[in-house]
Amino acid sequence: MKRKxxxxxxxISSEEIAQRKNFDSVLKNHANISGKPLFKKPWFLSSVIVAxxxxxxxxxxxxxxxxxxxPDPIATNLQQEINSELEFYRKEEAKPCISxxxxxxxxxxxxxxxxxxxxxxxxxxxxSKLVVPKNSFVDENGKLVKxxxxxxxxxxxxxxxxxxxxxxxxxxxxxxxxxFESAGMMEMLAYQDGKPLNMAPEKAINVELAxxxxxxxxxxxxxxxxxxxxxCLGKDKVVTTNETKGKAKPDTAKIVKIQQTPEYKILExxxxxxxxxxxxxxxxxxKVAPExxxxxxxxxxxxxxxxxxxxxxxxxxxxxxxxxxxxENKHFDKALYKITWDEATxxxxxxxxxxxxxTLRKETKKYEFIVYPVxxxxxxxxxxxxxxxxxxxxxxxxxxxxxxxxxxxxEYQAKLLAIKKAQEAQFEEWKRVMASQEKSMSKExxxxxxxxxxxxGVYNSDHPSHYPKGMKCSANLSTxxxxxxxxxxxxxADKNKNGLFTFNRNPIASxxxxxxxxxxxxxxxxxxxxxxxxxxxxDIKSSDGVQKLVMNRVDQKFKSVDELKTYFNF
Amino acid sequence: MLQTSKYHATKTDLANELVxxxxxxxxxxxxxxxxxxxxxxxxxxxxQRLDDKEQAFDATQQVFVKALENLHKYEFRGVPFASWxxxxxxxxxxxxxxxxxxxxxxxxxxxxxxxxxEEIQESKIEEYxxxxxxxxxxxxxxxxxxxxxxxxxxxxxxxxxxxxxxxTENNAKVKTYRILDKLKKIIK
Numbered sequence: 001m002k003r004k005x006x007x008x009x010x011x012i013s014s015e016e017i018a019q020r021k022n023f024d025s026v027l028k029n030h031a032n033i034s035g036k037p038l039f040k041k042p043w044f045l046s047s048v049i050v051a052x053x054x055x056x057x058x059x060x061x062x063x064x065x066x067x068x069x070x071p072d073p074i075a076t077n078l079q080q081e082i083n084s085e086l087e088f089y090r091k092e093e094a095k096p097c098i099s100x101x102x103x104x105x106x107x108x109x110x111x112x113x114x115x116x117x118x119x120x121x122x123x124x125x126x127x128s129k130l131v132v133p134k135n136s137f138v139d140e141n142g143k144l145v146k147x148x149x150x151x152x153x154x155x156x157x158x159x160x161x162x163x164x165x166x167x168x169x170x171x172x173x174x175x176x177x178x179x180f181e182s183a184g185m186m187e188m189l190a191y192q193d194g195k196p197l198n199m200a201p202e203k204a205i206n207v208e209l210a211x212x213x214x215x216x217x218x219x220x221x222x223x224x225x226x227x228x229x230x231x232c233l234g235k236d237k238v239v240t241t242n243e244t245k246g247k248a249k250p251d252t253a254k255i256v257k258i259q260q261t262p263e264y265k266i267l268e269x270x271x272x273x274x275x276x277x278x279x280x281x282x283x284x285x286x287k288v289a290p291e292x293x294x295x296x297x298x299x300x301x302x303x304x305x306x307x308x309x310x311x312x313x314x315x316x317x318x319x320x321x322x323x324x325x326x327x328e329n330k331h332f333d334k335a336l337y338k339i340t341w342d343e344a345t346x347x348x349x350x351x352x353x354x355x356x357x358x359t360l361r362k363e364t365k366k367y368e369f370i371v372y373p374v375x376x377x378x379x380x381x382x383x384x385x386x387x388x389x390x391x392x393x394x395x396x397x398x399x400x401x402x403x404x405x406x407x408x409x410x411e412y413q414a415k416l417l418a419i420k421k422a423q424e425a426q427f428e429e430w431k432r433v434m435a436s437q438e439k440s441m442s443k444e445x446x447x448x449x450x451x452x453x454x455x456x457g458v459y460n461s462d463h464p465s466h467y468p469k470g471m472k473c474s475a476n477l478s479t480x481x482x483x484x485x486x487x488x489x490x491x492x493a494d495k496n497k498n499g500l501f502t503f504n505r506n507p508i509a510s511x512x513x514x515x516x517x518x519x520x521x522x523x524x525x526x527x528x529x530x531x532x533x534x535x536x537x538x539d540i541k542s543s544d545g546v547q548k549l550v551m552n553r554v555d556q557k558f559k560s561v562d563e564l565k566t567y568f569n570f
Numbered sequence: 571m572l573q574t575s576k577y578h579a580t581k582t583d584l585a586n587e588l589v590x591x592x593x594x595x596x597x598x599x600x601x602x603x604x605x606x607x608x609x610x611x612x613x614x615x616x617x618q619r620l621d622d623k624e625q626a627f628d629a630t631q632q633v634f635v636k637a638l639e640n641l642h643k644y645e646f647r648g649v650p651f652a653s654w655x656x657x658x659x660x661x662x663x664x665x666x667x668x669x670x671x672x673x674x675x676x677x678x679x680x681x682x683x684x685x686x687x688e689e690i691q692e693s694k695i696e697e698y699x700x701x702x703x704x705x706x707x708x709x710x711x712x713x714x715x716x717x718x719x720x721x722x723x724x725x726x727x728x729x730x731x732x733x734x735x736x737x738t739e740n741n742a743k744v745k746t747y748r749i750l751d752k753l754k755k756i757i758k
Contacts, residue, residue, distance in 0.1 A: 003715075004621055004675040005707045012623065017610045020627050023602045029635040030598055082588045082646070089589075474603075476586065484582055507586050509603040546586070 085486065089505060092488035097225040098458075100166035101489065101524045105558045107161050109152040109189075116145045116192075126155055127210035128186070128448065136203040137190055144200060149192045156185040157212065159493035160565050162500040163522075167223065169500040171230045171464050178464030180221075180230075181499040183213035183449060185460040197456075204452040209461065213498065214238050214447040223458040236451040236461050258430045267419050267426070274419070278412040285404050288397050290314060292390040293353070295383035298324055298374035303337050305358060305371065307344045314353070318386055320379025323358055323371035336360070336367060346371070467501050468494045468514040474546040475511035477523060477530070485530060485551060487523040493570060494519055507546055513537065520570050521549070529554035534570070587651050594641055601638050608652055609634070612659050618724060619663050621675040629666065633659045653733040660734075676706055676715065682722045689722075690754045701757050709756060714749045721746050 100106050112130075114120045119134035130153065137145040156162055162169050167185070171178045186209055190197040199205070216238060221230035258264050293314050298304055304322040309315035323346065325332050341360045349355035349370050358371040375383045449461045477485045485506050492501040495518035503511060506523070513519050515537065522531035530551035540547055558564045587604075594601035612633055617626035636658050644654060666672040680699070687698050706715065716735065720726045726734075731742040 003707050004673050005703055006621065006675060006677045007703070008679050009677050012614075012617065014610055017613050020613075020630075021606070021609050022631065023605045023634075025631060026601070026605060026634045026638060027598060030638045082585050082592075085585065085589060086592060476582075484585075505589065509590060509600075546583075 088486060089488060097168065097223070097228045098166050100164060102164055102529070102558070102564075103527055105164050105561055105564055107154050107156055107165055107561055109154045109187075112151040112153065114149050114151050116147060116149050122151070122153075124153065124155070124210070126157075128155065129206075129208040130188075131206040133203055133205070136200050136205060137192070137197045138200045139192070139195065139197060142198075145192055145197055147192070149190055149197060152187075152189045152191065154187050155209065156182070156187075158498060158565075159491070159500045160561060160568065160570070161185075163491055164561050164564065167458055168228065168502075170502055171221070171462070173464065179467060179499055179501050180460065180462040181465045181497050183215065183218045183461040183498070184209045184211040185458065185462075187458045188453065189456050199453075199455050202454075204454045206450070206452050207459070208239070208448040208450050209236075209459075211238075211447045211449045211461065213461075214240060215463075217463045218449070218461045219463060220451050221460045221462055222453075222455075223460070225457070230460065230462075233451075233459075236449045239448050239450055240446045241448065258427050261426070261430065263426055264423060267423050270419055271416065274412055274415045278408055281408045282405055285401055285408075286397070288401050289394060291398075292317065292387055292394055293373070294391075295380060295387055296324075296372060296374045297380050298322060298376045303332070303334065304374060304376075305344065307346060307358065309346065309373070312346070312356075315373050317390070318375060318379070318383030320375050320383070322374050322376060323356065324374040325358075326355060326370040326372055329369045332369060465497070465499060467512045468492070468497060468517065468519075469512055470514040470516060471540060472510065472512040473540065474507055474509055475540075475549050476507035476546045477532075477549050477551050479530070479553060480550055485523060485525050487525045487530075490521065490523040492519060492521050495570070511547075513540075515540075518570070520568060521551075523551070531568070584648070584650065588646050591641070591644060591646075591651055594638070595644075598638055598641075601634075601641065604651060605634055608655055611652060612655055615656060615659050615724070616663055618677050618719065619675060620666070620672050622672065625666070625672055629659075629662050633662050636662070649733040656734040657736070674712075676719065676723075678703065678706070678723055685722050686718070686750070686753070690750050690757075698757055702753065705753060705756050710749070714752070717742065717746045717749055 110124065112120065112122050114122075114132055116137050117134055119132045119136065120130075122130040122132065124130065130151075132151065135144055137149055139145055156165055156167070162182070162185070165187075167187075169180045169182070171180055186207065188205070188207075190199075216235070218236065220233045220236040222233055224231050259268075295318050303325045305325075306322055309321055315321055339360075339362060341362050343359075343361040345359045346356040347359075349357045355370050355372050358369045360367045360369075374380075451459065451461075453459060477487070477490065479485060487506050488504060490503040490506065490508060492503065492513060493499075494501065494514055496514065497517075513521075518534050519537045520531065520534055521537075522529060524530070530553055532549055532551055536549075540549070554567070556567060558567065590600065590603050594604060609630065613626060613630040616629045616633070617623065620626045620629070633655060637655055640658075644651075663672075667674050683699050683702055686702055706718065710718065717731065720731045720734070721728075728743045728746070729739045731737075731746075732739040735742065737745075
């Protein structure tokens with residue numbers, strides 16, 4: 001046999017191969033083959049033959065004492081594990097339509113007492129309004145109910161509300177599953193003596209549902225708990241009012257001064273740090289010796305004293321130092337000059353570094369004069385020459401230090417400027433957030449979504465959407481002990497979208513999220529919450545393989561939905 | 571040095587994959603996950619044995635059509651799902667050869683030949699290079715070529731080779747070394 005051999009054929013890139021993927025074509029081909037009558041399917045005849053052979057063989061083998069093939073124990077164990085996982089999924093899929101995932105946490109109902117034959121106008125704490133006409137309730141037999149009834153009402157406005165309620169936020173339409181983005185959801189039920197009531201025919205309760213969203217892209221849906229799907233009822237009506245009654249209170253806890261934000265505080269600390277850094281750098285520069293003292297020539301006709309200048313090194317640098325009596329000594333008696341004194345001392349005078357106080361003592365007598373250091377003749381010339389050399393060296397060192405100090409100061413100013421700019425940017429962002437929050441609060445006050453309901457249940461002002469896009473991968477959720485989480489529903493919240501994006505089964509075959517948004521992923525295994533914090537999303541890289549997501553176990557026990565919201569702080 | 575193959579899977583990978591297979595059995599649209607995962611591997615396997623790129627792409631597509639069509643027959647045997655796909659791919663390629671729609675082609679990079687020469691502990695590298703190419707082209711049986719191809723040109727482990735060819739890892743190893751002995755004898 002002769003084969004063709006290619007040596008070093010150019011390799012095809014993964015990108016080129018990926019471009020040729022066409023799963024739709026595979027599916028279409030499959031559908032075409034599957035659509036044929038059974039006997040026309042290519043595998044039918046062969047299966048019939050194989051089955052016949054198998055049956056015959058089995059009969060023959062069963063009548064013989066043959067050695068049976070021992071199954072692979074590893075494969076058997078794995079198959080058992082997988083079967084138990086599939087059994088878990090089957091149980092999850094069989095759960096009721098509304099299944100709160102946490103045992104002790106749910107959005108509570110508010111109960112209104114209504115006299116059935118009178119009806120009522122009800123205000124809810126969020127600003128929602130309910131108009132219940134008289135004679136709106138019938139019992140299970142369709143008989144009009146009279147007397148006091150209980151109207152149980154609750155609302156759901158954010159992903160955590162949706163999550164704890166266990167109300168599905170997916171919508172199947174024409175075989176396509178959508179994820180809901182909600183402008184608000186409510187549930188209303190009625191009871192008398194603990195027995196559920198229905199709405200009377202041709203009666204409708206008007207609902208003005210307080211909402212944070214005034215867009216018109218939302219439809220009104222009612223949850224069909226039997227079909228486990230939502231029924232579209234058309235559009236709701238959006239009203240914006242300026243009424244103050246019943247408005248939601250601004251969330252003052254969220255209003256903080258820019259100076260109180262952690263980001264701002266960090267930069268303030270940084271300012272102090274760079275100031276200290278500058279001071280340390282300057283302190284570390286080579287020290288500059290004191291400026292050399294310029295020698296002064298003794299004036300003619302003035303009295304001078306030859307006194308040791310011990311203790312004054314700046315005076316001892318030149319030879320032949322004398323102290324000249326200053327003009328300020330008006331009463332200097334030249335006779336004093338002729339006395340041989342017992343003791344003569346000098347100390348700093350009235351002008352530091354310039355003049356000195358000379359004290360002369362003889363027995364009990366004491367005289368003090370202001371004197372100036374001077375030099376005479378050759379000594380002066382030598383001192384002057386020495387001074388010029390020293391001054392020149394001093395100047396060089398001084399100039400270098402000035403340059404160094406300037407450089408350090410410039411570095412400091414540049415850093416300070418950068419911090420100030422960052423603080424300005426923070427301030428702008430803070431203003432934007434505050435404005436947005438104000439706007440949002442304003443919306444809470446003003447926007448209501450109006451619709452009428454003619455039966456009790458769950459109503460949702462939603463628009464069908466898809467999973468957030470931007471980053472896509474497969475995701476395998478595990479604990480920090482590297483144990484795969486056995487969970488059915490996995491929830492994603494995206495700060496830019498008011499929805500609860502739900503994935504089924506771990507691993508998530510096609511997980512996607514928007515990396516430019518703030519995200520949070522969580523699930524529940526055996527009643528225990530596990531979550532992936534927003535900051536952990538930066539570690540997720542798009543990949544063909546499966547990304548392992550290490551979920552954080554939440555051991556805290558929550559008693560209310562508000563506690564849960566505080567914990568997530570999303 | 572053998573590269574780490576994408577084929578290898580942990581116990582968890584196998585379990586996850588089987589869940590995907592079970593899903594796809596119920597809903598063919600969910601086969602997309604497995605299609606995405608294995609498309610490149612299967613294409614490269616086929617293209618290694620063919621000369622024509624377009625023909626390789628067509629055959630790859632055909633492998634997945636057949637896999638989906640026969641998915642209800644798939645039984646888990648403790649090895650990656652890929653091994654089942656490789657067997658379908660191998661059958662698809664053989665069909666092309668039998669129907670003479672394609673010529674059996676061996677695609678070799680020179681480095682792999684040096685790997686064989688190193689394995690048979692010969693030092694006359696340049697001289698033997700061409701001889702080995704010639705033996706591959708004419709003297710090896712198809713099942714022998716498969717083993718050499720998988721081991722040296724596709725850099726597969728003996729474990730993986732065993733799973734694809736439905737023989738034990740040790741058997742794959744023994745057979746490969748027998749072929750190398752045969753090569754050595756023919757060369758000399």
